[in-house]
Amino acid sequence: MVGGGQLARMMIPAAVELGIELRVLAEADGMSAALAATAVGDYREAETVLAFAEGVDVVTFDHEHVPQDVLRALVDAGHRVHPGPDALRFAQDKRAMRERMAELGAPQPDWAPVDSRADLERFLADHGGVGVVKTATGGYDGKGVRVVRAAAEAHDWLDGAAAGGPRLLVEELVPFSRELAQLVARRPSGETLVWPLVQTVQRDSICAEVLAPARHAERIQPLVDDIARGIADGLGVTGVLAVELFETSDGRVLVNELAMRPHNSGHWTIDGSITSQFEQHLRAVLDLPLGSTALLAPASVMINVIGGPASGSMTDRYRAALHAHPDVKVHSYAKATRPGRKVGHVTAIGDDLDEVAYRARAAAAHFDA
Amino acid sequence: MVGGGQLARMMIPAAVELGIELRVLAEADGMSAALAATAVGDYREAETVLAFAEGVDVVTFDHEHVPQDVLRALVDAGHRVHPGPDALRFAQDKRAMRERMAELGAPQPDWAPVDSRADLERFLADHGGVGVVKTATGGYDGKGVRVVRAAAEAHDWLDGAAAGGPRLLVEELVPFSRELAQLVARRPSGETLVWPLVQTVQRDSICAEVLAPARHAERIQPLVDDIARGIADGLGVTGVLAVELFETSDGRVLVNELAMRPHNSGHWTIDGSITSQFEQHLRAVLDLPLGSTALLAPASVMINVIGGPASGSMTDRYRAALHAHPDVKVHSYAKATRPGRKVGHVTAIGDDLDEVAYRARAAAAHFDA
Numbered sequence: 080m081v082g083g084g085q086l087a088r089m090m091i092p093a094a095v096e097l098g099i100e101l102r103v104l105a106e107a108d109g110m111s112a113a114l115a116a117t118a119v120g121d122y123r124e125a126e127t128v129l130a131f132a133e134g135v136d137v138v139t140f141d142h143e144h145v146p147q148d149v150l151r152a153l154v155d156a157g158h159r160v161h162p163g164p165d166a167l168r169f170a171q172d173k174r175a176m177r178e179r180m181a182e183l184g185a186p187q188p189d190w191a192p193v194d195s196r197a198d199l200e201r202f203l204a205d206h207g208g209v210g211v212v213k214t215a216t217g218g219y220d221g222k223g224v225r226v227v228r229a230a231a232e233a234h235d236w237l238d239g240a241a242a243g244g245p246r247l248l249v250e251e252l253v254p255f256s257r258e259l260a261q262l263v264a265r266r267p268s269g270e271t272l273v274w275p276l277v278q279t280v281q282r283d284s285i286c287a288e289v290l291a292p293a294r295h296a297e298r299i300q301p302l303v304d305d306i307a308r309g310i311a312d313g314l315g316v317t318g319v320l321a322v323e324l325f326e327t328s329d330g331r332v333l334v335n336e337l338a339m340r341p342h343n344s345g346h347w348t349i350d351g352s353i354t355s356q357f358e359q360h361l362r363a364v365l366d367l368p369l370g371s372t373a374l375l376a377p378a379s380v381m382i383n384v385i386g387g388p389a390s391g392s393m394t395d396r397y398r399a400a401l402h403a404h405p406d407v408k409v410h411s412y413a414k415a416t417r418p419g420r421k422v423g424h425v426t427a428i429g430d431d432l433d434e435v436a437y438r439a440r441a442a443a444a445h446f447d448a
Numbered sequence: 449m450v451g452g453g454q455l456a457r458m459m460i461p462a463a464v465e466l467g468i469e470l471r472v473l474a475e476a477d478g479m480s481a482a483l484a485a486t487a488v489g490d491y492r493e494a495e496t497v498l499a500f501a502e503g504v505d506v507v508t509f510d511h512e513h514v515p516q517d518v519l520r521a522l523v524d525a526g527h528r529v530h531p532g533p534d535a536l537r538f539a540q541d542k543r544a545m546r547e548r549m550a551e552l553g554a555p556q557p558d559w560a561p562v563d564s565r566a567d568l569e570r571f572l573a574d575h576g577g578v579g580v581v582k583t584a585t586g587g588y589d590g591k592g593v594r595v596v597r598a599a600a601e602a603h604d605w606l607d608g609a610a611a612g613g614p615r616l617l618v619e620e621l622v623p624f625s626r627e628l629a630q631l632v633a634r635r636p637s638g639e640t641l642v643w644p645l646v647q648t649v650q651r652d653s654i655c656a657e658v659l660a661p662a663r664h665a666e667r668i669q670p671l672v673d674d675i676a677r678g679i680a681d682g683l684g685v686t687g688v689l690a691v692e693l694f695e696t697s698d699g700r701v702l703v704n705e706l707a708m709r710p711h712n713s714g715h716w717t718i719d720g721s722i723t724s725q726f727e728q729h730l731r732a733v734l735d736l737p738l739g740s741t742a743l744l745a746p747a748s749v750m751i752n753v754i755g756g757p758a759s760g761s762m763t764d765r766y767r768a769a770l771h772a773h774p775d776v777k778v779h780s781y782a783k784a785t786r787p788g789r790k791v792g793h794v795t796a797i798g799d800d801l802d803e804v805a806y807r808a809r810a811a812a813a814h815f816d817a
Contacts, residue, residue: 092461095483096718098766098780098792114464114483349465353775367767371775375744397467398736406722406740411467423467 080104080112081122081131082141085412085421086341086357087112089349090141093358099365103141104131111412112141125152132158139318139364140340143170161267161317161364162339169314170339174215174248180334183313185306187334188325193247196237199230202249209252212236214245224284226252253333255325259293260344263307264359267317267366271308272359274352274372276300279323279344285419286343288439289381290432291351292374299332306334319360321345343383343421348372350408350426351379376428378435382443384423387416389447400425400445407442449473449481450491450500451510454781454790455710455726456481458718459510462727468734472510473500480781481510494521501527508687508733512539512708530636530686530733531708538683539708543584543617549703552682554675556703557694562616565606568599571618578621581605583614593653595621622702624694628662629713632676633688633728636735640677641728643721643741645669648692648713654788655712657809658750659801660720661743668701675703688729690714712752712790717741719777719795720748745797749805751812753792756785762815769794769814776811 080087083105091114094101104127105116120127122145129152132138137159150164162170169176180187191202193212203210212233214223223245227233233247240247258279265271275292276299296303307322314320314337321342323335345356354362354370362369388396393416400409404427411423423446427439449456452474460483463470473496474485489496491514498521501507506528519533531539538545549556560571562581572579581602583592592614596602602616609616627648634640644661645668665672676691683689683706690711692704714725723731723739731738757765762785769778773796780792792815796808 088464091464091483095457095460096777096779098782100782114460353777362770368771368774370770373775401731401739402737405737406742408465408722410465413467413469 080115080139080141081128081145082106083110083112083116084141085111085414087115087141088412089341089346089410090357090361091115092349093355093361097358097361099361101361102131102135104128111414113413123149125149128153129156132156137161137364139360140167143167143339147171162320163315163317166314166316167339170337172215172246173213173218173336174246176337177248177250179314180310183309185310185334186332188253189251191249193233193237193249194240196230196234199227199233199237199247199249203227203230206251210249211252212247212249215248216245253325253335254327255333256328257293257326258335259296259303259324259326259332260289260342261303261307261322261324262319262342262345262348262356263311263322264319264356264363264369264372265308265311265316266363266369269312270369271311272369272372273304273307274345274348274356275374276303277344277347283419285383285385285421287383287385288436289344289347290436291347291379291381294432299326299330303332306332310334310337318364319345319356346410346424347379347381347426349410351375351428376435377430378432379426379428380432380436380439381424381426382439383421384411384425384443384446385421386418387420387422387446393422393446396446400442403445404438404442407438409442449484449508449510450497450514451475452479452481452485452488453510454480454783456484456510457781458710458715458779459726459730460484461718462724462730466727466730468730470730471500471504473497480783482782492518494518497522498525501525506530506733508729509536509709512536516540531689532684532686535683535685536708539706541584542582542587542705543615545706546617546619548683549679552678554679554703555701557622558620560618562602562606562618563609565599565603568596568602568606568616568618572596572599575620579618580621581616581618584617585614591653622694622704623696624702625697626662626695627704628665628672628693628695628701629658629711630672630676630691630693631688631711631714631717631725632680632691633725633732633738633741634677634680634685635732635738636686638681639738640680641738641741642673642676643714643717643725644743645672646713646716652788654752654754654790656752656754657805658713658716659805660716660748660750663801668695668699672701675701679703679706687732688714688725715779715793716748716750716795718779720744720797745804746799747801747804748795748797749801749808750793750795751808752790753780753794753812753815754790755787756789756791757815762791765815769811772814773807773811776807778811 088111102117103115118131276296277291278293280288321338325333341356349355425442429435457480471486472484487500645665646660647662649657690707710725718724794811798804
């Protein structure tokens with residue numbers, strides 16, 4: 080696995096239980112997945128990644144940032160790479176993704192490529208004077224995304240694009256009633272499997288909560304299944320794919336973003352599903368039979384621990400959370416706290432979504448104030 | 449954790465999720481828990497164990513074989529050791545254990561210390577001419593246990609004991625209807641928590657199956673709870689304690705053996721309980737609040753994978769098991785197969801114990817023939 084963050088860390092338990100040897104190429108010493116790190120180096124350097132990949136059965140990723148030339152070098156050297164460069168391109172370039180979604184007929188917001196100020200002005204004029212400008216590459220957790228009401232508000236990005244920086248696109252500002260995410264796993268041999276549709280709640284553009292399954296999703300679940308499987312097949316994604324969606328008040332679902340790896344919207348599966356997204360990703364990239372995505376309880380709620388406590392030590396909060404909530408699973412990423420940084424999550428499971436959400440929030444609150 | 453076997457291996461996922469740094473002193477390179485091994489050495493050498501323990505918060509164990517003088521040296525050097533030497537003595541010496549069980553009033557088979565052939569002959573004469581001779585120290589998985597119908601059948605052990613080898617004891621051969629195991633966790637500050645009583649099925653003196661919860665256990669569960677908590681408190685055990693029991697056809701339960709660590713009879717908790725025995729052991733030895741022992745499903749059945757397939761590769765069997773049983777959890781210990789060796793286990797969970805047992809056995813059968 081290239082990348083040593085918390086996704087790589089959470090892959091370790093699945094690898095240990097399955098008896099799979101996991102090796103991690105970490106960006107630095109002491110990262111979240113340090114336990115499995117067999118190499119430290121820059122994932123943008125083909126030489127580093129090729130040396131790391133020597134002797135492994137399959138190469139996979141903790142993030143989508145490995146450059147295409149490095150991915151191609153891996154494939155050219157005969158390595159099995161999952162997901163492969165052709166699929167990852169659509170997670171790396173939002174313009175390519177939007178074009179491909181259109182070809183696949185996946186429902187998505189109105190959008191347009193932006194290669195000039197005029198392009199942006201035209202789109203804004205056609206969409207009530209507002210739009211969401213995005214850099215096609217390099218964004219995450221709200222970075223590279225800006226709601227604008229005039230082209231001037233994106234002048235720095237327009238200048239950057241003109242100077243060879245990230246290309247831009249603009250999307251309609253969707254008046255969504257809620258955000259959803261559909262997780263799907265796909266093996267190289269083609270088998271796909273979905274978990275139930277979940278609701279995600281973002282705060283400050285960071286995922287704060289996940290409610291699984293999403294309420295009142297019975298009607299749209301079959302449609303969303305089809306969308307997610309269609310994207311996984313259409314893009315040739317191997318491993319876990321997260322499809323982030325908007326649901327509008329008039330009952331449409333629109334594809335927002337794609338992540339080709341285990342995703343924050345699927346952390347609840349560690350405690351709430353027979354097969355976690357991390358185990359499933361390993362099975363999928365190794366082309367092993369996929370595991371059941373059945374639920375361990377009717378409702379699961381995951382809350383991120385972001386930034387750490389305003390006062391006092393994380394250790395004390397941790398002890399207090401365990402004491403007050405013996406039935407809530409507390410996950411720590413062993414990362415130093417800093418504002419806005421995801422340092423852990425908690426998951427509660429049970430029969431009733433409201434009760435489970437209350438319990439999860441109460442446990443997570445121990446890490447806040 | 450001193451010892452690098454599969455118990456240490458299965459501790460890794462719990463440590464990773466809790467954000468606890470686990471360090472393992474392994475007996476050799478490439479052991480089951482190699483991923484977490486920070487040292488390789490002989491646990492019988494105080495110098496080795498003391499060096500390993502430098503800088504850790506607490507020392508715990510994958511087995512009960514660390515000699516008392518090494519344990520005392522750790523305590524004398526100021527290390528927190530859980531379970532401590534005073535408790536471990538009763539897992540290391542079956543005569544001391546039997547004496548202490550008697551003091552605590554725990555129900556147990558009739559027994560007697562054997563320091564001479566005459567001692568053994570007297571016991572056999574008083575118990576229908578049959579008894580179970582045990583070495584007080586060094587036994588496991590049926591080793592150091594022998595059913596005898598004449599003192600001569602233990603002559604080698606009697607000679608050994610007279611020559612300074614392991615001391616002996618003899619126990620009545622209990623006409624049990626089934627074997628049970630009660631898992632309990634205890635923190636240094638005193639909190640204890642039990643999982644439901646389980647039934648264990650032994651084959652060739654090795655644990656083959658665990659059915660959780662044991663059928664028709666409602667009546668005896670409170671009694672067994674009291675026995676297990678009484679032993680944990682009475683012996684000052686910290687961490688997880690497994691109390692193996694005989695149930696007799698006339699409805700009595702008798703303490704058979706003790707294990708002061710996560711135990712094969714508790715592997716089902718990884719998939720069947722909110723808190724696994726491995727997570728609970730870590731919480732307990734670190735004196736963190738214990739986690740809920742509630743069940744994730746009404747029934748869990750664990751089957752050991754022993755010895756590996758008679759023909760064909762383990763990898764092929766593994767793939768076939770995953771394919772046929774997407775809802776069964778397959779655990780591999782990454783150990784080379786050899787006859788009689790535990791190399792993994794499978795766990796199924798569900799609503800009905802019979803159905804779950806059938807499914808678990810079918811999955812495990814992939815590794816046999």
